[in-house]
Amino acid sequence: MATDIKHTTERLDRVVIRFAGDSGDGMQLTGDRFTTSSALFGNDLATFPDFPAEIRAPAGTLAGVSAFQVHISDHDIVTPGDEPSVLIAMNPAALQSNIGLLPQGATLLVNIDSFDERNLTKAGYATNPLHDGSLSAYKVYEVPMTSITQEVCKEAGVKPRDAERSKNFFALGLVSWLYTRPTEPTIEWITKRFGNTPAVAEANTRAFRAGYDFGETAELFESNYEVQPAPFAPGEYVQVTGNQALAWGLIAAARLAGLPLFLGSYPITPASDILHELSRRKEFGVRTFQAEDEIAGVGAALGASFGGSLGVTTTSGPGLDLKSETIGLGINLELPLIVVDVQRGGPSTGLPTKTEQADLLHAMFGRHGEAPVPILAARTPSHCFETAIEAARLAIKYRTPVILLSDGYLANGAEPWLLPDLDTLAPIDPAFASETNHTAADGSEVFWPYIRNPETLARPWAPPGLPGLEHRIGGLEKADGSGNVDYDGINHETMVHLRADKIAGIAKDIPALEVDDATGDAQLLVIGWGSTYGAIVAAVRRVRARGLSVAHAHLDHLNPFPANLGEVLGRYRQFLVPEINLGQLCRLLRADFLVDAQTLSKVQGVPFRAGEIEAAIVKMLEGAQ
Amino acid sequence: MTTTAIPVTTRKDWTSDQEVRWCPGCGDYSILAALQMLLPDLGVRKESTVFLSGIGCAARFPYYMNTYGLHSIHGRAPAIATGLASSRPDLDVWVVTGDGDALSIGGNHLIHALRRNVRMRILMFNNQIYGLTKGQYSPTSEVAKVTKSTPFGSVDSPFNPVSLAIGAEATFVARTHDMDRAHMQEMFRRAHEHRGTSFVEVYQNCNVFNDGAFEKITGRDVRAAMMIPLVHGQPIRFGADGERGVVQRPDGRLEIVEVADAGEDALLVHDEKREDPSLAFALSRLASGPYEPTPIGVFRAVDRPEYGEELSRQIVRAQEQRGAGDLGALLRSGSSWTVS
Numbered sequence: 001m002a003t004d005i006k007h008t009t010e011r012l013d014r015v016v017i018r019f020a021g022d023s024g025d026g027m028q029l030t031g032d033r034f035t036t037s038s039a040l041f042g043n044d045l046a047t048f049p050d051f052p053a054e055i056r057a058p059a060g061t062l063a064g065v066s067a068f069q070v071h072i073s074d075h076d077i078v079t080p081g082d083e084p085s086v087l088i089a090m091n092p093a094a095l096q097s098n099i100g101l102l103p104q105g106a107t108l109l110v111n112i113d114s115f116d117e118r119n120l121t122k123a124g125y126a127t128n129p130l131h132d133g134s135l136s137a138y139k140v141y142e143v144p145m146t147s148i149t150q151e152v153c154k155e156a157g158v159k160p161r162d163a164e165r166s167k168n169f170f171a172l173g174l175v176s177w178l179y180t181r182p183t184e185p186t187i188e189w190i191t192k193r194f195g196n197t198p199a200v201a202e203a204n205t206r207a208f209r210a211g212y213d214f215g216e217t218a219e220l221f222e223s224n225y226e227v228q229p230a231p232f233a234p235g236e237y238v239q240v241t242g243n244q245a246l247a248w249g250l251i252a253a254a255r256l257a258g259l260p261l262f263l264g265s266y267p268i269t270p271a272s273d274i275l276h277e278l279s280r281r282k283e284f285g286v287r288t289f290q291a292e293d294e295i296a297g298v299g300a301a302l303g304a305s306f307g308g309s310l311g312v313t314t315t316s317g318p319g320l321d322l323k324s325e326t327i328g329l330g331i332n333l334e335l336p337l338i339v340v341d342v343q344r345g346g347p348s349t350g351l352p353t354k355t356e357q358a359d360l361l362h363a364m365f366g367r368h369g370e371a372p373v374p375i376l377a378a379r380t381p382s383h384c385f386e387t388a389i390e391a392a393r394l395a396i397k398y399r400t401p402v403i404l405l406s407d408g409y410l411a412n413g414a415e416p417w418l419l420p421d422l423d424t425l426a427p428i429d430p431a432f433a434s435e436t437n438h439t440a441a442d443g444s445e446v447f448w449p450y451i452r453n454p455e456t457l458a459r460p461w462a463p464p465g466l467p468g469l470e471h472r473i474g475g476l477e478k479a480d481g482s483g484n485v486d487y488d489g490i491n492h493e494t495m496v497h498l499r500a501d502k503i504a505g506i507a508k509d510i511p512a513l514e515v516d517d518a519t520g521d522a523q524l525l526v527i528g529w530g531s532t533y534g535a536i537v538a539a540v541r542r543v544r545a546r547g548l549s550v551a552h553a554h555l556d557h558l559n560p561f562p563a564n565l566g567e568v569l570g571r572y573r574q575f576l577v578p579e580i581n582l583g584q585l586c587r588l589l590r591a592d593f594l595v596d597a598q599t600l601s602k603v604q605g606v607p608f609r610a611g612e613i614e615a616a617i618v619k620m621l622e623g624a625q
Numbered sequence: 626m627t628t629t630a631i632p633v634t635t636r637k638d639w640t641s642d643q644e645v646r647w648c649p650g651c652g653d654y655s656i657l658a659a660l661q662m663l664l665p666d667l668g669v670r671k672e673s674t675v676f677l678s679g680i681g682c683a684a685r686f687p688y689y690m691n692t693y694g695l696h697s698i699h700g701r702a703p704a705i706a707t708g709l710a711s712s713r714p715d716l717d718v719w720v721v722t723g724d725g726d727a728l729s730i731g732g733n734h735l736i737h738a739l740r741r742n743v744r745m746r747i748l749m750f751n752n753q754i755y756g757l758t759k760g761q762y763s764p765t766s767e768v769a770k771v772t773k774s775t776p777f778g779s780v781d782s783p784f785n786p787v788s789l790a791i792g793a794e795a796t797f798v799a800r801t802h803d804m805d806r807a808h809m810q811e812m813f814r815r816a817h818e819h820r821g822t823s824f825v826e827v828y829q830n831c832n833v834f835n836d837g838a839f840e841k842i843t844g845r846d847v848r849a850a851m852m853i854p855l856v857h858g859q860p861i862r863f864g865a866d867g868e869r870g871v872v873q874r875p876d877g878r879l880e881i882v883e884v885a886d887a888g889e890d891a892l893l894v895h896d897e898k899r900e901d902p903s904l905a906f907a908l909s910r911l912a913s914g915p916y917e918p919t920p921i922g923v924f925r926a927v928d929r930p931e932y933g934e935e936l937s938r939q940i941v942r943a944q945e946q947r948g949a950g951d952l953g954a955l956l957r958s959g960s961s962w963t964v965s
Binding site: 039305329 | 641698939943960962
């Protein structure tokens with residue numbers, strides 16, 4: 001027995017851990033549990049779940065590899081990390097598909113039991129990489145995870161074949177030891193989660209403990225590591241994913257407006273979790289409708305809006321294609337509607353589980369006719385909460401469909417969130433019409449559905465139910481004021497301008513664009529939108545650490561742009577626009593402001609690494625010298 | 626919403642100030658009149674009544690009703706109405722559609738509305754032609770029909786709308802025609818009373834692009850011989866003197882017979898409330914087009930939970946069990962921690 005071994009504990013300021021295994025190995029769960037115990041321990045963190053579209057691709061194949069990357073630190077961090085410092089590879093395929101991400105000297109924990117000839121062949125290895133010297137640049141630890149798990153679970157009351165399924169908890173235990181995580185939260189969680197199947201709870205607990213003890217007692221490891229809590233602002237925190245925060249933001253928005261929430265949606269990756277979350281929250285008066293298709297989802301939402309609900313539909317790219325016609329109807333009816341697009345790789349079915357930002361121009365222009373809508377984008381998982389509220393505010397105040405852009409990275413990624421003070425959230429006034437608003441030629445008092453608020457150009461919202469306000473609206477062009485069908489060309493031009501001016505006028509009602517220009521002497525402005533926020537912030541910090549000046553501005557409102565955007569752009573000489581597309585925001589900036597903005601593009605289904613943006617900034621600054 | 630007595634109204638109160646713009650002689654006029662005259666008798670309020678439509682000639686209907694109305698996009702009215710009706714159970718929701726709108730571009734929404742049983746009445750004006758786009762064949766046009774888009778004759782098999790609705794789990798299915806106001810009003814009244822989705826096919830004449838499509842059965846001189854009235858609890862018989870009737874053969878097949886030959890006792894007694902839809906379906910198959918004796922009336926009227934009510938019930942139950950939602954507690958539904 002090696003119980004007398006004394007390990008040293010080294011302190012790290014941060015670590016990036018990547019769990020990788022078969023889709024059926026429970027890597028997402030393992031990563032999520034590690035994240036939670038780190039959050040409770042007080043680390044700052046960011047996560048990046050990275051999984052295939054197939055639910056269970058053939059076991060052991062490269063197609064079936066599922067990974068979860070988590071970055072924990074003792075200081076403020078904004079990305080899930082560029083390069084994993086440690087990779088847990090449950091099988092050869094997981095090693096093969098992730099080894100390229102590791103820097104030299106990284107730590108590799110492999111489940112040696114799975115490195116048999118069959119699995120090696122499936123992963124495309126001609127020789128065993130553990131023996132052929134190809135891993136010499138890494139610190140490799142070979143751990144018999146499966147066999148130890150099976151051994152310790154013998155008496156847990158589960159069948160040997162089922163015991164093998166607990167090996168992810170062994171891995172979690174081992175990594176928990178390696179990074180001195182508290183064990184109690186995980187054991188408590190296992191007990192609760194598997195309460196209905198005590199044998200499974202027992203097996204998982206034994207596997208977890210065995211993994212932890214293995215680290216402690218095996219003579220493999222010279223030391224383990226600790227990452228101290230990060231200095232967070234005081235307050236109450238939760239760990240939240242983008243989809244969760246978005247669902248909660250919708251519930252909060254409906255409450256702030258005093259409106260019932262109606263969600264019409266069709267299941268689609270990676271947006272379905274919003275539908276799931278809202279379906280669970282019926283006590284908030286939420287009506288969720290799983291429609292027959294994407295078109296019916298948005299149609300039902302618009303119908304509910306006509307009836308005085310806050311109508312919402314959630315989808316991803318292919319669904320946004322299908323909803324276009326109904327969004328156009330919403331623009332013409334001038335009714336509130338929130339369309340959430342959790343972007344994924346396209347075109348067509350594309351990369352269902354991978355992130356992309358390539359729907360911006362679709363949101364801007366993807367409808368026939370002159371059909372503008374406000375467009376918002378969330379920066380981080382928790383930012384989805386306030387973005388949902390802002391979407392509701394604009395939809396209700398301006399009687400318009402609003403497109404909210406999230407993406408696969410935000411949807412599934414998690415971060416600690418300082419809970420907002422709910423009492424400080426501003427109420428949203430639905431300002432329903434309550435009386436007639438026009439005197440007809442015969443002197444009678446009537447209701448005209450298109451008499452506009454001169455300030456906002458918004459029309460009255462008069463859900464059915466009030467006597468005297470009966471009115472008809474539709475997708476045909478209508479006369480302003482009366483709303484009666486009108487095909488006159490001059491009237492059409494008036495209406496096209498009114499609808500455009502209404503949306504453009506929102507610029508007066510949104511916050512000015514803030515610029516982070518720490519030294520005030522930067523010549524290069526990095527300008528981004530959506531989920532590139534974290535990577536840009538990290539890159540800008542690194543560039544500044546080199547003694548260089550660079551500014552960063554991030555657009556949450558993409559249509560209309562903040563009123564001061566032109567003035568901000570006027571202050572800089574160089575512009576870098578990192579986007580997970582081929583340069584969509586960049587194109588808008590160039591078109592609207594005649595600036596020589598440059599795209600930094602990446603479309604690999606994964607977020608930017610901070611290092612990639614850092615390198616592009618430095619290169620641009622050098623080029624300017 | 627209000628508890629005051631329902632005001633007495635007349636047809637005029639239900640008529641909007643918009644000029645009706647269907648072609649002169651269109652069957653839609655008589656359907657509009659039938660409904661506008663019926664509504665004062667239904668005990669409903671104008672402000673709680675909503676007409677929704679998609680695209681097509683029939684879809685202009687809401688503009689002519691002095692109620693709340695929404696003229697939407699092609700085929701989508703049942704979906705839009707589902708959102709409205711299920712979030713506003715206090716409203717009286719009607720969908721007016723045509724054979725192209727409901728069965729072609731909107732077929733998916735129609736069948737799902739029917740199976741869900743959301744409280745709305747779908748009135749489908751069937752003229753077996755595309756009118757608004759000026760005369761192409763529709764999903765109810767007969768095989769070999771020559772139209773602008775089928776100059777050599779259509780090779781598409783048509784839908785039988787009543788069969789389709791019954792197959793889609795509809796709880797209320799009826800058929801009427803634009804030549805008989807009293808019958809239309811009776812069918813609309815029944816559709817209105819039904820708890821759930823009601824589907825009424827209205828044979829409607831398009832006098833411009835498909836004139837006389839239903840004349841062989843709706844013409845005053847042939848009606849008695851060509852229409853088979855369905856009356857719940859009554860033997861199914863027709864003809865000027867009730868001389869013909871419907872019997873069911875041992876293999877389940879329905880057949881039209883001379884009552885004198887078969888005997889009155891052999892006639893099939895219509896049961897619109899029968900759970901099993903096979904008999905209603907068999908009745909819908911008696912005629913494959915408006916050239917053979919065609920059943921008219923209520924095929925099926927069965928009770929099934931209504932979607933909006935069930936949705937509301939889940940909300941009430943959740944609030945009883947968990948209390949009205951607490952936003953602060955919601956945000957803490959995962960694990961939370963405090964930094965001091």
